[in-house]
Amino acid sequence: MADIRIIRGQRIVPDVAQALDFTGYGQNGEGRERAEGMCRELVPLLRRLLQAKAALAFTDEELYVVMTLGPAVSRQLDRYQDDGDLMTALLFNAMADTCLFALEKQVLQQLRLICRQKGCGIACRHEPGSDLPLAVQAEAVRQTAAGRTIGVKVNDSLALSPAKSMSLVFELSDDADRFEVRHDCSACPKTDCSRRRTEKMKNVRLVCPAGRRVHEYIQSQGIDLALPCGGRGMCGKCRVRVVKGNLTVTPEDERIFSKEQLQDGWRLACRAVTKEAVELSIPVPEKQGFAAVAAEKDSGGAEKDVTEGHDYGLAVDIGTTTLAMALVDCTDGQITATATAVNSQRAFGADVVSRIEAACRGQGKALQQAVRRDLCTLGRQLLDEHPAAASTCRKMAVAANTTMLHLLMGWSCEGLGNWPFRPVSLGGGTYDAAEVLGPQNPLPGGKVTLLPGMTAYVGADITAGIWQCGLAASDEVSLFVDLGTNGEMALGNRDKRFIASAPAGPALEGGKLTxxxxxxxxxxxxxxxxxxxxxxxxxxxxxxxxxxxxxxxxxxxxxxxxxxxxxxxxxxxxxxxxxxxxxxxxxxxxxxxSQQDIREIQMAKSAIRAGIESLIERSGIERRRIQKVWLAGGFGYYLDPGRAAVIGLLPKDLADRTTAVGNTSLQGAVSLLTGAVTMEELQAVAAGAEEVVLGNDEAFQHLYIEYMNF
Structure with missing residues (x-):
């Protein structure tokens, strides 16, 4: 049974200035003065009507809170509205809101004391109707017995009654010092609220000329428009809205949008071609931090200072979905700082196959420019934040899959898209920075070294991972799995190593999902x-x-x-x-x-699991000899192996032997810069592996179907 507490509001006074801000009045002017006079006349009435109370219910893991100003306030507001006195209703409503906020402040102050007494903390705050479904209000009312304790119920529309009430849900923490209870304006659905500080989205308007493919024109204007499905009209993420003019409705539009949305002008940019000039509104996320896994810092996670007289370099991991870069002190071998970003090439497709196809259709230059721009931006960011390192930062080491290296270097991708899959190069060379990153790169006069890959679909990122985990230096058999858009894996030890690439697709990294x-x-x-x-x-x-x-x-x-x-x-x-x-x-x-999302997840997890089982079977290595499983990649770093085993992504018998090792691709690039590994050692790792080609493997096809189920 929940532990229920009641808190009564004490000496709550409406905040007239705040109420005027809520209703949109400026700081000065005759209109504000008149409204302020009306508010002050309403203050005594509002204070008499207030019956401010809150009910709190502690469960094992959560705290439910319901607050109300009482029924009299809501009834008075209804009277003003029924009488048609809309001005008074507007001001009275805004002042009541300030009272509700004041009650919330008092409740949170009391809550800190109660939590200390109970020896718990607050991990985070949730708001029904915002980051939780509105229906959660019914659960809050039930848990707090709000109908009995403070006179609050839930109506048929899932709204609280009386109207001037609110509910909150807090997740409890064992850490008594943690108290995350404040409202986050950036997470509030009231985007027009005057209290709001930041917004997550913005709408960019532009006019697309006649005779243009809409998504290509948008990208040419420097707007990052995601096309995870490669422009096939399948994912629905490149949506734009017609403001002025006409765009023909395509079959893909009809599949993605409702009739109402089509009438409102929504279209898929990837399938749209203009017949006349069309003004478009494009929803674009505001620039925000990106939390991909980079590499572990030797200094316990904190950035270290630049040391005068030391040489520096930039280590890079180019992933299909994400980019990670580290500023490395090459003298003492430590990471100074890291930065991460989304790979802008995702605008051309979520997986390597889509990007190979785009490159072969003549968009190779655009793909190269996208990744160059991303790497230069990350490099400048790190060096601007650590200017003392700029003068001695003259080299870069890049680990990436084979396709990403081709797109970075501007090499032809024709050999990557057709059997027998012959790449132009597998890496392993050193180039002038200007040749790799363009003339405006952050390493003027510097050099860029590409780590060596193994095959067309098992690249330098896996070479780095195999070395980093010690798989190629140990007598013990272990399995290395990099969970990315391709499920690349290696099995073996110092004597023999087998590698494979399972075509998982981007679903497990969010691609192709609604x-x-x-x-x-x-x-x-x-x-x-x-x-x-x-x-x-x-x-x-x-x-x-x-x-x-x-x-x-x-x-x-x-x-x-x-x-x-x-x-x-x-x-x-x-x-x-x-x-x-x-x-x-x-x-x-x-x-x-959605059901379609689950089908995509099934295909992705089945490919990885079938790849693991096929690799074990084809290698001839007895399963019981596998002592360790290394799970690499930003995705793998946070993954709970037990949860992965529940859905069949990982074998259950290997789950307890599994260790997450983070971004071994970037770690390998760091090691090359610092001299912890040489190019010759990496090339020996790459040369000593035998590829198992899963695409032509009949056993893989059977296992793929077998592991489709959960």
Missing amino acids: WGTGSVPGAICGVRIERGRAKVRTIDNALPVGICGTGIIEAMAALVAEGLVDATGKLADPYFHKGFPLASTLDYERITL
């Missing part, structure tokens, strides 16, 4: 389900914007465990048609996992 996203603030990274309702954790505790890799795995594991998804991957009713709701965005849009 609400898939990278590891950005607000990405759902943790999910559990209680009483049929999802409870989510987001990166930086920000308002949900989508779901990233670890969130996908945790959500699927929870759905399977709760019986909401059966063994075949079918969602239970009533979620089959509309998807299972996880959270709500800033604009009250439901973030869901």
